[in-house]
Amino acid sequence: MMVLGRAFATVFCLLQAVSGESGNAQNGDLEDAEPDADYSFGCYSQLEVDGNQHSLTCAFDDPDINSTNLELQICDVLLQMGCLTLNKLQRKYFVKTGRFLLIGNSNMCVKLGEKNLTCKNIEISKIVKPEAPFGLEVVYRKEANDFLVTFNTTHSKKKYVKHLMHDMAYRPKKGESNWTHVHLMNTKTTILERTLKPKAVYEIKVRSIPGTRYFKGFWSDWSPSSTFKTPDPWSRVRWDPVLPSISILSFFSVVLLVILTCVLWKKRIKPIVWPSLPDHKKTLEQLCKKPQKNLNVSFNPESFLDCQIHEVNGIQSRDEVESFLQNDHPPQPDLPPEELENQEHGASVHSPNWLSEISVSIPETVRRDSPLRFLSRNLSACNTPTFPSSRSLDYRDDDRNGPHVYQDLLPSPGNTNGTLPQLFPLQSGILIPVCQRQPIPTSSVLNQEEAYVTMSSFYQNK
Amino acid sequence: MRARSCFSPSHHDYTHLPQTMFHVSFRYIFGIPPLILVLLPVTSSDCHIKDKEGKAYESVLMISIDELDKMTGTVSNCPNNEPNFFKKHPCDDAKEAAFLNRAARKLKQFLKMNISEEFNIHLLTVSQGTQTLVNCTNKEEKNLKEQKKNDPCFLKRLLREIKTCWNKILKGSI
Numbered sequence: 267m268m269v270l271g272r273a274f275a276t277v278f279c280l281l282q283a284v285s286g287e288s289g290n291a292q293n294g295d296l297e298d299a300e301p302d303a304d305y306s307f308g309c310y311s312q313l314e315v316d317g318n319q320h321s322l323t324c325a326f327d328d329p330d331i332n333s334t335n336l337e338l339q340i341c342d343v344l345l346q347m348g349c350l351t352l353n354k355l356q357r358k359y360f361v362k363t364g365r366f367l368l369i370g371n372s373n374m375c376v377k378l379g380e381k382n383l384t385c386k387n388i389e390i391s392k393i394v395k396p397e398a399p400f401g402l403e404v405v406y407r408k409e410a411n412d413f414l415v416t417f418n419t420t421h422s423k424k425k426y427v428k429h430l431m432h433d434m435a436y437r438p439k440k441g442e443s444n445w446t447h448v449h450l451m452n453t454k455t456t457i458l459e460r461t462l463k464p465k466a467v468y469e470i471k472v473r474s475i476p477g478t479r480y481f482k483g484f485w486s487d488w489s490p491s492s493t494f495k496t497p498d499p500w501s502r503v504r505w506d507p508v509l510p511s512i513s514i515l516s517f518f519s520v521v522l523l524v525i526l527t528c529v530l531w532k533k534r535i536k537p538i539v540w541p542s543l544p545d546h547k548k549t550l551e552q553l554c555k556k557p558q559k560n561l562n563v564s565f566n567p568e569s570f571l572d573c574q575i576h577e578v579n580g581i582q583s584r585d586e587v588e589s590f591l592q593n594d595h596p597p598q599p600d601l602p603p604e605e606l607e608n609q610e611h612g613a614s615v616h617s618p619n620w621l622s623e624i625s626v627s628i629p630e631t632v633r634r635d636s637p638l639r640f641l642s643r644n645l646s647a648c649n650t651p652t653f654p655s656s657r658s659l660d661y662r663d664d665d666r667n668g669p670h671v672y673q674d675l676l677p678s679p680g681n682t683n684g685t686l687p688q689l690f691p692l693q694s695g696i697l698i699p700v701c702q703r704q705p706i707p708t709s710s711v712l713n714q715e716e717a718y719v720t721m722s723s724f725y726q727n728k
Numbered sequence: 729m730r731a732r733s734c735f736s737p738s739h740h741d742y743t744h745l746p747q748t749m750f751h752v753s754f755r756y757i758f759g760i761p762p763l764i765l766v767l768l769p770v771t772s773s774d775c776h777i778k779d780k781e782g783k784a785y786e787s788v789l790m791i792s793i794d795e796l797d798k799m800t801g802t803v804s805n806c807p808n809n810e811p812n813f814f815k816k817h818p819c820d821d822a823k824e825a826a827f828l829n830r831a832a833r834k835l836k837q838f839l840k841m842n843i844s845e846e847f848n849i850h851l852l853t854v855s856q857g858t859q860t861l862v863n864c865t866n867k868e869e870k871n872l873k874e875q876k877k878n879d880p881c882f883l884k885r886l887l888r889e890i891k892t893c894w895n896k897i898l899k900g901s902i
Contacts, residue, residue: 345856365849368787
């Protein structure tokens with residue numbers, strides 16, 4: 267009997283316990299009114315929102331929840347206070363106090379009367395939501411071709427959450443294009459003009475989030491949007507005309523200067539800048555005119571038909587000349603004309619006084635006959651002078667025909683006072699015949715000038 | 729009359745020996761261990777630092793310490809001798825947490841200065857915040873000696889020692 271009674275009591279107790287947990291809506295017990303309701307909630311804190319006071323704002327995740335009698339209470343995080351109940355503002359729960367201990371966890375519970383419906387741990391320092399930035403301005407910088415973006419935040423003057431990370435977003439106002447996000451740690455940044463569409467209106471906004479090692483939280487609300495306009499690229503065509511015109515003018519001046527320098531370099535500029543020292547050799551050459559290069563020389567008598575031949579009559583100081591000639595060239599035997607010609611070729615004729623050299627190898631027959639008579643004969647031809655390289659003389663005909671006329675006539679003893687006709691002037695290396703078919707007076711006397719020239723030519727040959 | 733010899737077991741009563749031994753063992757078993765248990769908390773430290781990286785100290789406590797130092801103002805004519813508190817509770821090695829705990833409790837005594845609400849908030853922030861971070865498990869029921877009223881010299885010294893001890897902890901943890 268006792269055992270049976272115990273069994274019945276045990277079963278009854280079990281039933282009561284089970285029925286109690288299942289819930290009974292008919293009782294009207296509010297504790298069990300919404301067993302499936304989601305009392306999950308979210309909170310965020312704002313530090314130093316009003317002086318040294320911090321705020322805490324919470325709200326249920328389910329907007330349809332009946333929060334008429336629900337309360338939110340926070341404990342274990344207050345300075346010298348146990349718990350603090352949040353004030354209800356429409357659908358949100360809010361409290362502002364300076365007695366939040368910003369270290370450690372706290373316990374937030376949803377209370378219905380005295381009963382805690384749900385609780386969860388929150389850390390005030392980890393749910394910080396900064397205040398929204400303000401004063402967003404965009405300025406176009408023409409020199410840098412960019413836009414300077416600046417804004418302000420209240421946290422720069424706060425003690426705790428001083429360092430924030432900012433999110434700047436911009437997009438063209440027309441059209442529903444995506445926002446371009448830029449993260450930055452400062453309240454100043456730039457946007458390059460070339461990254462934007464030209465001649466378009468842009469919309470820009472910015473928000474913040476805690477950026478310290480300790481304080482964490484959520485993004486702030488967006489700042490009020492600003493707009494800015496990108497310039498028209500063709501409007502930059504207008505430029506300052508002064509600088510380009512000056513540069514063009516200076517360029518052309520430089521070009522003109524270069525051309526003038528090249529043109530007038532030799533005649534005007536170089537003699538002044540680099541005066542040339544007189545060259546004595548060249549000066550001498552200029553003084554003594556050079557003979558023509560293409561000078562046809564021929565010893566054919568027929569080519570000298572127009573020449574005036576002058577007969578040489580007297581030679582003064584014939585003995586002196588003969589002795590002088592004999593010292594240089596010993597008297598040759600009666601040589602055939604060919605040998606004579608060879609000798610004449612062998613005679614060096616390197617100076618304008620080649621006639622004197624030629625006269626060295628006077629054939630013996632001529633010398634033997636009579637130099638005077640030889641000289642007094644009518645001259646039929648005059649010898650044209652030749653270059654040293656072509657000093658062939660046709661002595662064969664002259665030897666047979668008659669006397670020869672020689673330039674630089676040997677002085678005759680009887681013609682000291684006479685003057686020989688001036689045959690042709692002496693020039694450097696070349697003698698131009700000016701011959702006349704006139705008999706030369708037998709008593710021509712070499713003047714002092716001709717004697718001087720003859721002597722000087724001898725001196726040079728020596 | 730019978731002469732007593734030394735070897736005669738006349739005056740020693742061994743019948744009571746088991747009882748004696750029982751009393752002695754009783755003392756050793758039930759006396760000494762509790763004594764050890766009582767004495768051990770005195771010698772050992774049950775405080776340990778939770779925030780070894782110093783994030784909470786740098787972001788919250790240091791700000792309040794600086795604000796308190798600023799509010800206390802410039803104090804002159806402070807005595808050069810070291811207060812007894814620091815002699816008794818130095819920030820020695822392996823005892824930093826204990827020192828901070830005691831220093832935090834000492835700070836609360838300055839609430840009586842009642843300078844301003846903001847002063848009290850910062851004072852409580854440092855005191856309660858430090859105690860939260862050092863997490864001492866043993867309950868020191870012994871009350872600290874009451875601090876003289878309005879001793880800004882001691883307050884300044886206390887704040888400086890708390891800062892120094894925290895820096896020592898953070899330096900050692902790097």
